Amino acid sequence: MNGWIQAGSVEELRNQGPKLIKGGIVVFYHEDQVHALDNRCPHLGFPLHMGSLCNGILTCHWHHARFDVCSGGTLDPWADDVPVHDLTVHDGLIWVNPSSRNGNQVQLYKDRLLSGLEQNIGLVIAKAIVGLMEAGVPGKEIAAVGIEFGVKQRREGWGSGLTILTAMTNILPKLDKQGQILALFQGLLHTARDSAGSGTRFLLDPLPNTDVSIERLTEWYRECIEVRDTRGAERVLLTAVQAGADESRLFSMMSMAATDHFYINGGHTLDFHNKAFESLKYVGQEQRADVLASLVPMFGNASRSEELHSWQSPVNLVQPLKEAFEELSSKGISSGKGGPGIGEEELLQALLGDDPLRTIRLLKEALLGGASPVRISQIAALAAAERIVRFHIHNDFGDWISVLHTFTHAHAVHEGLIRSADPGLVRGIFHTAVTIYLDRFLNIPAAPRPSAVSASEEVPQPLELLEILDKQQQVAPAAAWVMRYLHSGGKPEPLFNVLGHALLREDAEFHSFQMYEAAVAEYDRWASESGPFAEKACETLILAVTRYLAAHAPTSRELPHTAKIAWRLHRGEKLFEEE
Template sequence: MRTEEWISAGALEQLRSDGAKVIKGGIAVFAHEDGAAAVDNRCPHLGFPLHLGSLCDGILTCHWHHARFDVCSGGTLDPWADDALSHDVKIENGEVWVNAAPRRTMTIEKLNKRLQEGLEQNIGIVIAKAVVGLIEAGVSEDEIVRVGILYGTSQSSGWGSGLTILAAMRNVLPKLDKSGRILALYHGLVHVARAGAGRAPRRLLGSLPSADASVKRLAEWYRNCVEVRDAKGAEKVLLTAIAADASPDQLADMMLVAVTDHFYLDGGHTFDFHNKAFETLEAIGPDSAESILAALTPLLSNPSRSEEQHHWQSPVDLVTPLKQTFERLQRGELSTQDQSESFNAPFDEEAFVEQLLGDQPLATIRQMADALQGGIDPARLARLIALAAAERIVRFHTQNDFGDWLAVLHTFTYAHAVHERLLRSKEPLLHRALFYGAIAIYHDRFLNVPRAPKPKKDAYMKGIAEAPTEDLLSLLDRRQQVEEAAGWVTAYLDSGCDHTALLNTLGHSLLREDAEFHSFQMYEAAIAEYDHWRALMGTESLSERAADTMLIACARYLAAHAPTAREMPHTARIAWRLHRGEKLFESE
């Protein structure tokens, strides 16, 4: 209920003389026609004092960004602003009285509507204020993510970087404090809005008239469509499979088998984006399958196929031995003779990682094939491939061309995606994806020549014991602190301090920036792989070193790409301060 506390705004005649005044509670009162009107003094756009604006014909205009409001209702004429909170006013014996409580408050329903409007109109401040309001109202983060995912997948652009960022940020929310979670959601949603800006809504083609075909037959049709780059046919087959009640696992195998029929599509992005879509589907529920999965089919219209690229064929032909290996695996044959004894001994994980990082790709292919035929868990191989890919980032020398950071990043995020899928799938044809990741690691070998120096932690050990993790943020206020960040994180890991604080701080080092797409991928993949290795602590000798490698790799990559302008987090901070009722300008 609204309070009946009334605040005096003084004599009406004096108000007419002054035009406007600010009273207790930060309420701006204006002389209007024969009486008065009152609104919250903070412009709901960015908080500028409205009493410094102008009132003409009942329209109150803020002089900062010229947002316009009906002074009586507070309603805005500008979609990028919000309605101002208005207050009841009464005149008694020539004195103006203002109700201390506004006429209305922002409900969850209205906040959801504003979030949808912010996405549709690509207005960052509207998105930020909606996210802050929803979080403070206790709405679950997955409900907020769901709004963004369903909007993004309804656009003709299909699944791309914006949706991938939102999906990745949803995955890391448990590692972040409250402000970090707000920033993560805000970044993801803004990138979804940008990706859909100016594009027409997506219209699904619909399923085939009959869903009598088996899921196995539909999977064959789907592979055939992808083979000839028929994205529209693939969409219809996919929607038919969904209508036939294929499970999410069956749909994932159907789609990813088709993706792995050709080598390392679009530099790994195609597999990575598919994985993020299925992780999202898992999070927000199978009822969104049509919208989410159909958004992937545009990726299949013309992806690059690495077996057609020169560096996969020369100076070492990797295409032919890979195809031969896949045929042998399907037939259940070992790639070399008398290999069965090799699996009577424990698998040497450390030696395998070094093999991946070496320059003998044909030997790597043989070893992987024999390991799979010998019964090793494919997800275990995937985890080690992701570790080797992270090592490439740890060993990446800063004298390389700056753009080459993307090469090692793409390999790592692809390897992570393969790991996640093989933890969920037993489909043998997906094992081909392991080999593509291993060869990508081989192709990145020259980016570790020379190898980056090992992190120098000694200079930071004393400071770690005395200072909080925010010292890392101060370090990253300067450009190209790659080796320094690696040294700091190494010192922190060796100090025995709580890793939880470090994960949160690394997140904030990302989220306080106007970060590019790949930095979001880096943080999410590194944190996920870190968790996988930490879960093995005490059972595998390599686990502690591997977990540390993930965080060092993450710190090096983020340091290489910081600082930036930081406009987006500034907007989010304004939204949060407005929600809390803070004054943003001293003139108030």
């Protein structure tokens, strides 16, 4: 019995009731048998020796979770199973193994995470994430469980939950450990909520003939999307996947259909495509078909902006765009590696100006002149971020979403062109340019850009920003603090970590997650460069995300409280005692 714990005699246990022994283990005598279990209720940690045992069921008196005393299995899915310890009786004395029967803890946590997703139980999801993170499982491996679940368990296909999950997985390197747990929890819980009650998604079969060229499959796919035939489009797409088309070709095929019409679904369609393709690096090759097919349903009832009055009157923007696309198609454009073809500041100001026809002409001439579509799309995303920096709080609160949609669409176009140089996606740059123009009234009057005159000799502590965001309507003070931090020599790494916590400590709505992740990604692109233009671009992106998060805080913060409970339980803290 080397290493086992002596728990007294069977006779003592029978006469005196449950006994606590070293290691947080409780020993029960019930129905002529001895049982040893962890004493902490796996729901919220209440001592099980204070519960009741009747007819083989151990009941915790705090939230009435019930457990089979023999196996530790719970009758209540929200409570988790109680770890059980092996024991033996020798000469009337009880000996207990200090190690529970639970074998592979990592697999148990993964199974529990999947169960939490299926049942949409936040605390179960949070506890599984904490357990996996503490066991050293990489965050992207934890996220993969949710991605694989979400693409199969939401009949409507890819949605906001999976977008949040992918975005939060992307930004894990920007966060400390607590932030990473919160990011994964927010993403996985939103995926569970988005899938709840939806029903399983079953894929169609690919076409029998996989020898069809990718060019022909692309043509068929676009034709199906054009007439909103999502079932036909899915079969064509799966045929391309089965034929072995690489991710670049598949993205070209799908994004071309997404840009055949203007600014589909307010920009969400292209943004969702970008996130789905980003998620492929977190899941196995065998999940690729499920992930990509999940994008097709959103085309069934997609809004097409060329049909909107605002795109046709008082300025007809549809016809000039069509003419520009025809000219670009007939003359051809290269995937140039040079600059935008005109001065970067000039292009930025044109995008922010009030002459959309001039902007369309400048973009067309730059592309025909061999300018880099990637670089032009990067500057377009910067212009969209500038709209957020100059968004005046006298606007209707809901208009924050308008400038947010433009920015995340611009970011998706930028990332998409990095992934694939397909000329069809270049049309997305023009769609972005028009929405930036249509958003111009949200900068009238323009909010003043914070000045750098308040720089201090000592760098402000990043946690000060969280204190500012504990109050409502702190858009201007938060932006001013960030400007002072940057011009006092503050480093971006701790700032992005704190901004991440400013997002993740809230019951944030979908667009706030989009804003943070897109701003971080665009910032990283500019931060790899040097020079005044790039430096100001970095500053613009930080100000944009700060102002947006400040406008949407504080909230009730129920979700991060659940994650905090899970972490405290894992560390063995007693939630039922005063702090």
